[in-house]
Amino acid sequence: MAITILINILRIAFLILLQSLVVNRMQPLDGLILPWIYIFGILMLPFETPRWLVLVISFGVGWLMDFFSGPPGLHMSACVLLGFLQPLVQRLFSPREGYEITQRPTVQKMGLAWYLTYAGILTFAHHTWLFFMEVLRFNDFFYQILHIILSVAATLLLMTIGQYLIYTSKNSEQ
Amino acid sequence: MRNILALIQRYYVFLIFLALQAFSLFVLFSNNNYHKAEFISHSRDWVGSIYSKRTQLKEYLMLGEINDRLSLENAILRSQLPENFSVVDTASTSQFDSLSYKKFEYRNAKVVNVTLNRERNYITLDRGALGGVEKEMGVISNGSIVGIVSSVSDHFSVVMPILHSKFQASVRMKGSGDFGLLAWPGGDPEIADVKEIPKHVQVEIGDTVITSGYSSHFPSSQMVGYVYSMDDRAEENFHRIKIKLSTDFRKLSYVTLVKDLLKYEQDSLLQQVRTLDGDNDSD
Numbered sequence: 001m002a003i004t005i006l007i008n009i010l011r012i013a014f015l016i017l018l019q020s021l022v023v024n025r026m027q028p029l030d031g032l033i034l035p036w037i038y039i040f041g042i043l044m045l046p047f048e049t050p051r052w053l054v055l056v057i058s059f060g061v062g063w064l065m066d067f068f069s070g071p072p073g074l075h076m077s078a079c080v081l082l083g084f085l086q087p088l089v090q091r092l093f094s095p096r097e098g099y100e101i102t103q104r105p106t107v108q109k110m111g112l113a114w115y116l117t118y119a120g121i122l123t124f125a126h127h128t129w130l131f132f133m134e135v136l137r138f139n140d141f142f143y144q145i146l147h148i149i150l151s152v153a154a155t156l157l158l159m160t161i162g163q164y165l166i167y168t169s170k171n172s173e174q
Numbered sequence: 175m176r177n178i179l180a181l182i183q184r185y186y187v188f189l190i191f192l193a194l195q196a197f198s199l200f201v202l203f204s205n206n207n208y209h210k211a212e213f214i215s216h217s218r219d220w221v222g223s224i225y226s227k228r229t230q231l232k233e234y235l236m237l238g239e240i241n242d243r244l245s246l247e248n249a250i251l252r253s254q255l256p257e258n259f260s261v262v263d264t265a266s267t268s269q270f271d272s273l274s275y276k277k278f279e280y281r282n283a284k285v286v287n288v289t290l291n292r293e294r295n296y297i298t299l300d301r302g303a304l305g306g307v308e309k310e311m312g313v314i315s316n317g318s319i320v321g322i323v324s325s326v327s328d329h330f331s332v333v334m335p336i337l338h339s340k341f342q343a344s345v346r347m348k349g350s351g352d353f354g355l356l357a358w359p360g361g362d363p364e365i366a367d368v369k370e371i372p373k374h375v376q377v378e379i380g381d382t383v384i385t386s387g388y389s390s391h392f393p394s395s396q397m398v399g400y401v402y403s404m405d406d407r408a409e410e411n412f413h414r415i416k417i418k419l420s421t422d423f424r425k426l427s428y429v430t431l432v433k434d435l436l437k438y439e440q441d442s443l444l445q446q447v448r449t450l451d452g453d454n455d456s457d
Contacts, residue, residue, distance in 0.1 A: 024291075080195045
């Protein structure tokens with residue numbers, strides 16, 4: 001239990017630094033693709049986390065991310081939305097008998113199809129909210145939609161590849 | 175009463191969500207006005223120190239390129255030394271005396287962070303209030319304008335660059351001398367718009383655009399860019415000019431901060447006149 005909490009905290013801290021120091025510096029196609037991989041820390045929270053705690057953690061993650069990027073409040077707002085939706089999406093796609101205590105929302109434990117649906121919906125919600133809250137206008141609509149779709153695809157790709165690289169069947173318990 | 179408690183118990187997650195979301199949106203939108211903006215989070219010292227660690231690493235990897243640019247600049251500066259010029263006629267050379275005064279003062283700073291891919295980009299510099307940086311100072315790099323200081327902490331400062339949706343600056347066509355307004359439409363960090371240049375002014379592709387010197391942020395005749403394309407509409411009275419910025423934001427590593435020593439005097443004089451006229455315009 002204690003080790004799960006510690007690992008989640010370390011993962012979130014590592015992802016925020018990775019996002020702001022590495023990923024934000026890569027700007028393929030003049031910023032057309034902009035993945036926000038730090039939300040992986042929220043997506044990886046265990047199934048049994050209480051809903052209010054998911055919300056508070058997401059708020060904290062967004063608050064930290066705002067120090068590094070964007071006008072204050074932007075990531076906070078998008079992450080709070082994500083933290084609200086995350087348990088709902090988990091419940092929507094839960095197996096009939098519910099999640100087992102050892103299960104974690106990873107590709108290895110839940111399968112690729114489940115993971116892509118779960119992460120895809122949440123990433124799309126987060127990125128769309130983040131982007132329109134930042135620009136607050138709807139001109140050049142096609143470009144903006146393309147930007148969101150490509151960024152969501154890049155985030156999903158990075159998160160999935162990351163899981164194959166880091167989690168083997170042995171250490172995927174946390 | 176019990177019903178209300180039951181209601182809260184049932185929907186408490188949603189209520190927490192609403193409260194946190196309302197707080198976030200309040201923070202987001204109360205920071206939107208440029209003149210009131212504090213950008214508190216960006217100029218925090220601890221964020222700045224993390225960024226400067228990363229910049230040290232990046233600089234080490236870029237040493238070769240920086241060396242090339244420095245030696246080029248050295249060569250240019252050395253060629254401007256007075257001993258390289260022969261005096262033709264003493265009567266025509268200007269002399270410094272008490273009649274001339276210093277208007278602009280320059281300080282150098284190192285860039286520790288740049289964002290390029292947002293609608294509102296920021297640049298963080300490693301010089302802050304203790305290093306003499308003040309709000310509203312202009313920032314230039316190799317004689318091309320970069321932006322305006324928008325927030326200062328003790329050791330770091332945050333610049334609102336041209337690449338920010340709220341940035342505007344008064345510019346001038348070098349050839350004709352007509353004034354326009356520089357703004358950035360978003361997207362490509364090399365291209366910006368120049369607005370409000372009337373149709374009767376002849377503008378060619380490749381014309382030079384420089385600062386006008388009307389604002390107190392930048393000295394006059396600093397490079398802004400070159401006319402890149404024009405997309406005029408028959409029904410409008412102004413050119414639609416796109417310029418290629420002469421500052422390469424992707425490779426920005428050292429900048430110069432410009433302080434207008436007479437800004438206070440100029441502003442307070444204007445303020446006096448405005449008060450006399452009863453005009454309470456706040457800009």
